[in-house]
Amino acid sequence: MNLLLSSNFLLSILQKGGESEGSFLLSILPFVLIFVVFYFVLIRPQKKQREKHEKMVESLKPGDHVITNSGIYGTIVKIEGKKATIRVADGVKLEFLKSSVANKVNQQSEKEEE
Structure with a gap:
């Protein structure tokens, strides 16, 4: 009986720890998504355009x-x-x-x- 209570206690602690990790990941997820959108909408096209311009300048x-x-x-x-x-x-x-x-x-x- 004692073993059963201690295993239930450990299981409840692990479940609570998992919930806090999950909520942390869910709270960070919007920031990660915003960065991904910025990368594909702003950063990546600008980098390609800069590389194209540098190539053109070198070929003058x-x-x-x-x-x-x-x-x-x-x-x-x-x-x-x-x-x-x-x-x-x-x-x-x-x-x-x-x-x-x-x-x-x-x-x-x-x-x-x-």
Whole structure:
């Protein structure tokens, strides 16, 4: 009888401990779900976009038609390390950081816009 009471006592303690662990996990679950949503909606796409931009910047070469982050269209004349010299209207040359180039511009789509 004594053994039966002590086993029931231990079983009740274990059940209460399990409930508190379960409630802790349930209280943390919304935060975990919010982080997962943020990762797939914000962090992951931004990381892919940054990698794509870095790849584009590394592939820049003289003669490429580009648009900068500030909206200036031009043609790359020279690349030196992290700097790119861009020729704009009437032979004016501007120096930019390569990372400030937003996109390469396709010459065919540029002619269609005019």
